[in-house]
Amino acid sequence: MRTINPWINFNGNAEEAFTFYKSVFGGEFTKIIRFKDLSSDEFPVEEKEANKIMTIALPIGKHNVLIANDVPEFMGRVNENENRSKIAVSAESRDEAAHLFNGLSAGGNIEGPIGDSPWGTYAGMFRDKYGIEWIVEFDPNYKEQV
Known part of the structure; x- marks a missing residue:
């Protein structure tokens, strides 16, 4: 396993929150994907959701990344008094991602089955049997930064 990063x-x-975090931690965003960047016939995006953040990533230190997204309105509002985060695990291979996904999701609720994503990774999302939310992902284009 390469890393575990908060999401x-x-x-x-x-974007507003991450601009603030960047002002505190320093560094530069390594990824900003808006919902409009993924819009297609298979994945239509409403105009009011177009500029919202699908994924934003800010490296924190040498091996950590803080990641976030905006929740589209059709999924409901995030209850800010409850759990607002997922633990994102970056696996080193598809096999490792599948193993971690299947093991951690046992007895839980799968929100997005593991498989090829529209943004080129192999990923899945679930809430484990203890109520913790996870995303497991393998990115074949990931380049280790030294």
Whole structure:
């Protein structure tokens, strides 16, 4: 396993929050994907959701990344008084991702089955039997930064 990184959900203000985090931690965003960047016939995006953040990533230190997204309105609002985050695990292979996904999700609720994603990774999402939310992902284009 390469890393485990926190992933936070926001109600439309992920970019504002991450601009603040960047002002505190320093560094540069390594990824900003808006919902409009993924819009297609298979994945239509409403105009009001287009500029919201699908994924934003900010490296923290040498091996950690803080990641977030805006939750689209059709999924409901994030209850800010409850769990607002997922634990994102970056696996070193498809096999490792499948093993971690299948093991951790046993007895839980799968929100997104493991498989090829529209953004080129192999990923899945679930809430484990203890109520903790996870995303397991393998990115074949990941380049280790030294």
